[in-house]
Amino acid sequence: MVILYNIGINIYHFLVYLVSGFSNKAKLWITGRQRQQVKELESCVWFHFASLGEFEQGRPVLEQVRKLYPQSKIVITFFSPSGYEIRKNTPLADAVYYLPLDTESNARRFIGSIKPIVAIFTKYEYWYHFFNELHKQHIPLYVISGIFRPGQVFFKWYGSLHRQMLKMVTWFFVQDADSKHLMHDAGITNVTISGDTRFDRVWANAQQPKGLPEIENFKNGQRLFIAGSTWPDDEKLIAVLVTQYPDWKFIIAPHEIPEDKIIGLINLLPQKTTVRYSQLATHNTQPSTLIIDNIGMLSALYQYADVAYIGGGFGAGIHNTLEAAAFGMPVIFGPEYSKFKEARDLVELKAAFSINNKQELNAIAEMLMCDDNVRHAAANLTRNYVEQNTGATEVIINYIRERH
Incomplete structure (x- = not known):
């Protein structure tokens, strides 16, 4: 052998x-x-x-x-x-x-x-x-x-x-x-x-997150949907939500950031209201969608989110759900999550939601983005789950x- x-x-x-x-x-x-x-x-x-x-x-x-x-x-x-x-x-x-x-x-x-x-x-x-x-x-x-x-x-x-x-x-x-x-x-x-030990790590991060003033300015007091570690299959779905919820701000942080991937993502979104993070400081208008074109910010970004989408669920498996959950927010992801205990636990608690297609994402998004009570209840469940573990x-x- x-x-x-x-x-x-x-x-x-x-x-x-x-x-x-x-x-x-x-x-x-x-x-x-x-x-x-x-x-x-x-x-x-x-x-x-x-x-x-x-x-x-x-x-x-x-x-x-x-x-x-x-x-x-x-x-x-x-x-x-x-x-x-x-x-x-x-x-x-x-x-x-x-x-x-x-x-x-x-x-x-x-x-x-x-x-x-x-x-x-x-x-x-x-x-x-x-x-x-x-x-x-x-x-x-x-x-x-x-x-x-x-x-x-x-x-x-x-x-x-x-x-x-x-x-x-x-x-x-x-x-x-x-x-x-x-x-x-x-x-x-x-x-x-x-x-x-991930619970210890994400909980500590949530207690003392690194402040990001430029993200706070981008959010500008509005509700914020963050899609983290996304792949193209995820991004096609998120692009639909951007046009459906103009009163929300959106941040998309792709899992891979080569230039061709960033340009492809930009082409999915409304051009006039979309900006890359590297160009945010020089952008003259108030954008509604921000694309993160660097590595290392995501764990701090979640502190500003109201709803999170975690990418990878239409491929080999979802990425880190706990970084978002530690800040207390409902979490959405694709169907490939069975290998991840925390994802299974959160779904069972009705604090996380798995979707298989655009129709299911639209239904979950409507529930979480239009009903503050449902969203806040799920947020409390995610935060408590992380702390207890x-x-x-x-x-x-x-x-x-x-x-x-």
């Missing part, structure tokens, strides 16, 4: 190399790993994140480790350029790297250089050779905010290698009881139900503090 795994890793590397000729993300993935020079350390605490979302998810634990052990070096690795490029200069770390390709020699060399005294992986990212090297060197490995579903490879008849990876983890902190039961059925008992960071940190 390890031989097949190694073949798969090398095929993946070859395919990314081929795509790098016309994909900037793939190019960064290749060149970032080729150019980086890993510095030798005496010891460190190693945090690994798949991408930016997992960084934000694990950030509360990272911040607490930084406070508790100020003398310890912190090393962060990312698998994806979208995490590395945005957080490569974070003051929370002493060094930030791309995770090298998962080969036996790379794992031995990288871990031998940074010499972690503990490794903390967030949610997922299971790499056989890195896990095996940590295990061989008796370096504690923790997985935080883990979540498991029956359809994952760990629980398939052909998943023996992945189950072996699970047995290399020192302790799992999982989001829910279902995950713990699945792990127990697979023979993994070193599991604590801690909850999801905080506390995962404390569980994890208490465990680590007792043992290190």
